[in-house]
Amino acid sequence: MIATPFRFPVDLSLFEDTRHSPSLPTLERSLGRDDLKLQDFCIPVNPYFPTPELFASFRRHLEPILKYYPSGNESIARCLAEPLGLDPAAVVMGNGSTELITWIDLLLIEDHVATPVPTFGPWIDHPTALGKKVSVWPLEPKHDFELDVGAFAQFVRRVGADTVVLCNPNNPTGSYLDRGSVIYLLDDLADVKLIVVDESFIDFADETSVPSVAEEAARRSNVIVLKSLGKNCGLHGVRAGYAVAQPVLAHRLRAALPQWNVNAMAEALIRTFASHQSEYENARRCAVADRINTERGLRTLSELAVFPSRANYVYVRIPAPMDGAELRNWLLCEYGFLVRNCGNKLGSDSSYLRIAARPAELVDALIIALRSAFQQLRQDD
Numbered sequence: 001m002i003a004t005p006f007r008f009p010v011d012l013s014l015f016e017d018t019r020h021s022p023s024l025p026t027l028e029r030s031l032g033r034d035d036l037k038l039q040d041f042c043i044p045v046n047p048y049f050p051t052p053e054l055f056a057s058f059r060r061h062l063e064p065i066l067k068y069y070p071s072g073n074e075s076i077a078r079c080l081a082e083p084l085g086l087d088p089a090a091v092v093m094g095n096g097s098t099e100l101i102t103w104i105d106l107l108l109i110e111d112h113v114a115t116p117v118p119t120f121g122p123w124i125d126h127p128t129a130l131g132k133k134v135s136v137w138p139l140e141p142k143h144d145f146e147l148d149v150g151a152f153a154q155f156v157r158r159v160g161a162d163t164v165v166l167c168n169p170n171n172p173t174g175s176y177l178d179r180g181s182v183i184y185l186l187d188d189l190a191d192v193k194l195i196v197v198d199e200s201f202i203d204f205a206d207e208t209s210v211p212s213v214a215e216e217a218a219r220r221s222n223v224i225v226l227k228s229l230g231k232n233c234g235l236h237g238v239r240a241g242y243a244v245a246q247p248v249l250a251h252r253l254r255a256a257l258p259q260w261n262v263n264a265m266a267e268a269l270i271r272t273f274a275s276h277q278s279e280y281e282n283a284r285r286c287a288v289a290d291r292i293n294t295e296r297g298l299r300t301l302s303e304l305a306v307f308p309s310r311a312n313y314v315y316v317r318i319p320a321p322m323d324g325a326e327l328r329n330w331l332l333c334e335y336g337f338l339v340r341n342c343g344n345k346l347g348s349d350s351s352y353l354r355i356a357a358r359p360a361e362l363v364d365a366l367i368i369a370l371r372s373a374f375q376q377l378r379q380d381d
Contacts (some may be wrong), residue, residue, distance in 0.1 A: 303377075
C-alpha cells in the first residue's frame, strides 16, 4: 500500500519501542521542513476550549505565571471544587491523571486488579510493573465492547481481586456505561477494597449533561473517580488532572504528593476553567457534536466496522488483510494524517484504529484518504 516518494517524509522509527504514539510536534520536527504540517486524528483533544480570548489572556499573564511558584494542592483544589459543587476536601489535584494513577498504584492497590480490556494501558502496565496481579475481562466486538455489569462483578469475585478499575467511557473503544449501571456496580462491589472509575472522557458522553459519579465517590469509602482537565480542555501539555474521593481517602492520597505537584500553568488553566464554565459548556457541546458527526461520517465507509462511542474519538476495525500500522503509516506519509493504531493494547490488535473526533471539514478529508486506501486494497486483490 505504501507508495514512494512520500509527500510527508516522517521518520517512522519514532513509532518503535513506544506504548504511545509520538507527539505531533515530534513527528513534525522529523520532517525537517517548516512548510509541512500534520493533522492530528490521534490525540482526543477538545479544539474549542480555551477560547481564543482566553488564550490571549494566558499570553498577557505568561510572565508572572512562569516566574512565581504556584499555589498549593489544597488551594487549587478549592478553586476547582466550588464551582463544580464538590467538597474541596474530596478533591486531589494531580500533574495529569497519570500521576494520580501512579500514586493509587503505589499507595492503595494491594495485590490484585480486575479490569475490562482493552482499556487505558497504565491501569495494566503500572500494577504489573509493581508485581501485582492483573485479571482482565475481555470486551467483545460482537457486543460493541459493552460491559456486562453483572457478569463482570461475578468475575471480580471469582478471581478474588481487591481492586477494580473501570474506564468510563472506555479508552480506546469509546464504549459507555450509563450512570445508573455504574452505581449498580459500585453497590454490588461495595465490599471490594477499592474501585477506581476513570472518567477522563465523561464530559463528552452526553450533549445535555455530564453523567459523572464523582459525588458518589465523595461519600463512599472505597471509590475514587479520576478526571483529566487536559482532555476536557484540550491542553494535554499542561498536565492537569484530579481525583475525587471520600475526604479521608483523599487526604491519604494528597499527603503522598509533592508540595508543588501542580505547576503554575496548570493552575492558570484550572482557575480559567473554574471561572468560565459557560464558555466551557459551549465548547464541550461542540466537541460532542464533532464526535457524533465523526462517527456518522466513518459509517459511510462500508469497509470499516465502526463501534458506538460516547467519548471524543471513534474505535474502528479495518478490513483484512490490511494492517493497521501500515495504514497509519500510509495516511501519515501520503496525507499528513496521524491516527492511533491500537495493536499494542491488550485486548485489541493491529486491525483496530482509534480516530479522534474533529470538525466536519477535517473528517471529510480523512474519509477521502481512507476511501483511497480501500480502493487500493481492492485493486491489490
